[in-house]
Amino acid sequence: MPVPEPVVLAFVAIFGAMLGSFLNVCVYRLPRNESVVAPRSRCPACGKPIAWYDNVPVLSYLALLGRCRHCRARISVEYPLVELAVGLIWAGAVLWFGLGFAALRAALLATLALGIALTDARHFTIPDEFSLGGLVAGLALSLTPGGLGLIGAGLGAAAGFALLGAVKATGDWALARGLIRGEELDQVLEEGEKPTTLGLGDLKMMAMIGSFVGWRGVLLTAFMGSLAGVMVFLPLLLLKRRSPVPFGVFLAIGAVAAMVAGDWLIAWYASLITASVP
Ligand SMILES: [Zn+2]
Numbered sequence: 595m596p597v598p599e600p601v602v603l604a605f606v607a608i609f610g611a612m613l614g615s616f617l618n619v620c621v622y623r624l625p626r627n628e629s630v631v632a633p634r635s636r637c638p639a640c641g642k643p644i645a646w647y648d649n650v651p652v653l654s655y656l657a658l659l660g661r662c663r664h665c666r667a668r669i670s671v672e673y674p675l676v677e678l679a680v681g682l683i684w685a686g687a688v689l690w691f692g693l694g695f696a697a698l699r700a701a702l703l704a705t706l707a708l709g710i711a712l713t714d715a716r717h718f719t720i721p722d723e724f725s726l727g728g729l730v731a732g733l734a735l736s737l738t739p740g741g742l743g744l745i746g747a748g749l750g751a752a753a754g755f756a757l758l759g760a761v762k763a764t765g766d767w768a769l770a771r772g773l774i775r776g777e778e779l780d781q782v783l784e785e786g787e788k789p790t791t792l793g794l795g796d797l798k799m800m801a802m803i804g805s806f807v808g809w810r811g812v813l814l815t816a817f818m819g820s821l822a823g824v825m826v827f828l829p830l831l832l833l834k835r836r837s838p839v840p841f842g843v844f845l846a847i848g849a850v851a852a853m854v855a856g857d858w859l860i861a862w863y864a865s866l867i868t869a870s871v872p
Pocket residue numbers: 637638639640641642662663664665666667
């Protein structure tokens with residue numbers, strides 16, 4: 595596969611950074627049920643609208659030294675970091691897959707995964723705009739060259755929803771019988787809400803992932819996501835810090851792993867199985 599021209603990569607990275615800027619808006623506003631289109635972005639401290647020249651991804655943050663032009667309030671470093679990350683995601687996807695639809699599908703899934711990880715980590719919620727909106731995008735992109743096709747993407751979505759649905763049903767059953775404890779969830783639950791192991795948002799997110807990676811990718815995502823979850827939460831458990839688990843964060847990690855290295859990992863696993871059969 596020919597290496598893309600540096601100028602192409604630069605344009606893709608700039609496009610990604612601009613998309614990252616929009617992702618920041620989504621991550622801030624969607625959990626608050628605010629429109630992501632209007633009004634224009636404002637400084638959360640002084641309320642003054644942010645001019646376009648103060649809204650250039652990454653560069654404006656550096657030029658303003660991380661402070662609002664008007665009131666000098668600190669701007670979270672998360673904004674330029676997300677812009678940088680999405681810029682790198684899109685450039686990295688083009689480097690990995692070449693300029694084409696495979697890169698578009700991978701970059702979009704990774705961007706959605708990042709948005710979900712950020713909202714889930716902070717608000718323990720996964721906005722439908724990311725999960726269901728992403729599902730529609732995944733189904734549509736399955737029809738592009740090299741895609742899974744509508745049946746493959748639909749199967750993947752159904753498999754993702756069903757797999758996590760089964761995990762949730764089992765977990766909630768154990769929770770209801772006191773086999774596992776759920777009182778640490780109380781702090782994030784609304785009044786009268788019952789504690790559950792997985793939210794409906796996790797199921798919808800997995801359906802979205804499935805529409806991008808297919809049913810094999812779903813299994814891989816669940817496996818890699820659980821592995822990442824165990825690696826992070828086992829040390830936390832050992833430190834006796836009990837906290838609710840934003841499972842979407844780990845599914846996001848698993849989805850990106852499945853998208854980037856899925857074919858390779860599945861081929862490797864299949865070779866292990868066939869090698870062990872005499
Ligand atoms: Zn301000």
